[in-house]
Amino acid sequence: MTHEVLSRVQEMSGQFAAAADETERLGKLSDESVKLLRQTGVMRMLLPTEYGGYAAHPRDYAETVMEVAKNCGSTGWVTGVVGAHPWEMALMDRRLQDEVWGENPDTWIASPYAVMGVATAVDGGFKLSGRWSFSSGTDHCEWIFLGALLGDATGAPVMPPTVMHVVLPRKDYTIVDDSWDVIGLQGTGSKDIIVDGAFIPAYRTIEMDAVAAGELAAERAGRTETVYKLPFWSMFPLGITAAVIGIAEGALAAHLDYQRDRVTAMGTLIKDDPIVLSAISEAAADIAASRTQLLDGISRLYDLADAGKPISFEDRSIVRRNQIRCAWRAVEAVDQIFARSGGNAARRHNVMQRFWRDAHVGLQHAIHTPGSLYHSTALTTMGIEPEGPLRMMI
Structure with a gap:
């Protein structure tokens, strides 16, 4: 049976295709492309049900991403990247989930996960600095996942390395507007991100090893739905x-x-x-x-x-x-x-x-x-x- 979100995307396929030229010209998703994604509910496919999502089978999610990309590559790419982030957010501390989705389940979260910064432990959390590339769809997101190495008191990475995923609200990072000039996927707006000493509470972090294995993070987060395992x-x-x-x-x-x-x-x-x-x-x-x-x-x-x-x-x-x-x-x-x-x-x-x-x-x-x-x-x-x-x- 076709998932209801996929059915809506198929019905609106012509509209996604019609918006593709403007999305490429702007170098980020056009207002029309964003509106279509919100109307179809694509970004909520991997969102937990208690926040208004579908906790969908990943096969349904992948087929829906394909359908969007078939009409506009950049919009499909942003769907595939940003649309995956609710899956990991579902494994985070419930306080953070409430901050992100409590008032608006359509809040989007950017990334990248590449380890391009150092998170130094301080009282109650971490201080983060660094510059990250390739933050797809970032102009339309209110929060961001970033990859970071755990640092010691001097700011140097600890050994052996510990990789963390940390989450910041939009006010705590800067988007570098002129950092995405490319020959393809121009409309993804995959710009650079700069963080300069932002404080991150400990509950807004998770170690990469915890999510890499799957089931461990789901158990810790109290998630019983199969997709989160x-x-x-x-x-x-x-x-x-x-x-x-x-x-x-x-x-x-x-x-x-x-x-x-x-x-x-x-x-x-x-x-x-x-x-x-x-x-x-x-x-x-x-x-x-x-x-x-x-x-x-x-x-x-x-x-x-x-x-x-x-x-x-x-x-x-x-x-x-x-x-x-x-x-x-x-x-x-x-x-x-x-x-x-x-x-x-x-x-x-x-x-x-x-x-x-x-x-x-x-x-x-x-x-x-x-x-x-x-x-x-x-x-x-x-x-x-x-x-x-x-x-x-x-």
Whole structure:
């Protein structure tokens, strides 16, 4: 059964597509794009039910992100990133949840989680300073998650390193307005953030290790819903890769529209060209395979958690490996069809070029880096336990 939020997004797909040009021109989500996201309820899919959310199955969430991204890559990307943050907020102290959602369940939370600052322990909490890049959708958010290293009294990171996620209200950080000038996903407004000595109460923090394993954080937070028992490095990448796959689906749809009646300079109808049609079919199959594999992976983890079974490091590792390959396979498919779309596909008025640019920039996210993670997963499937950095982001 189709989730009600997905149904609303499908009904409004034309409106999302119509707002895409303005979103890219502004370098952040347009007012219309924001309004559509709020009307459909996408950002509340992973919000706990007591705050007016759906606590939805992550498969439904990923499919909805794909649907948004199929019409506007930047809006889909922000949906995949900002829409995931209620999931982690549900694992935080209830005092913080009340601060964020008590008056308005549609309050949005930004990030990034990259460790670009140091949180030094002080009486009652921490002092934080640093500069973070890539805060997608940040102009429309009232709170932010930031990754930080725990620091000692001198401000130097403690050893071995302890990674924390800390939460700040909008008044405690600065958005650097001119810090997002890019060739793709321009409308995400993924700007830099500066924090200069802000105080963070201890209850607005959580150690990364607590959310990485999933079930531990849910138990501490008193969350019994299955979705909150899943590991961070399975949930956070899900929305981002779903956006990339949705962008690839949008590129394919635009390509089919464009090629249907296209005639080459040599007078050949594309629909009579077996080479191009073969490439279309291969690309369509690869994009469909990416969708299926991404949804299958998170569904298998959900089923384990729902049955009360542990999710092993190997389970997490395989799902992450496949999630990365899904993104690369989908973007490689976009390259195949874009290469056969002719010179007019590069014109600004042709939506194909925007999907092509957005797909490639989406692939640059750190969660799509295959090297060490592929290495780690290969060891794991051989029965060899990866150590140290090879366990990162899994």
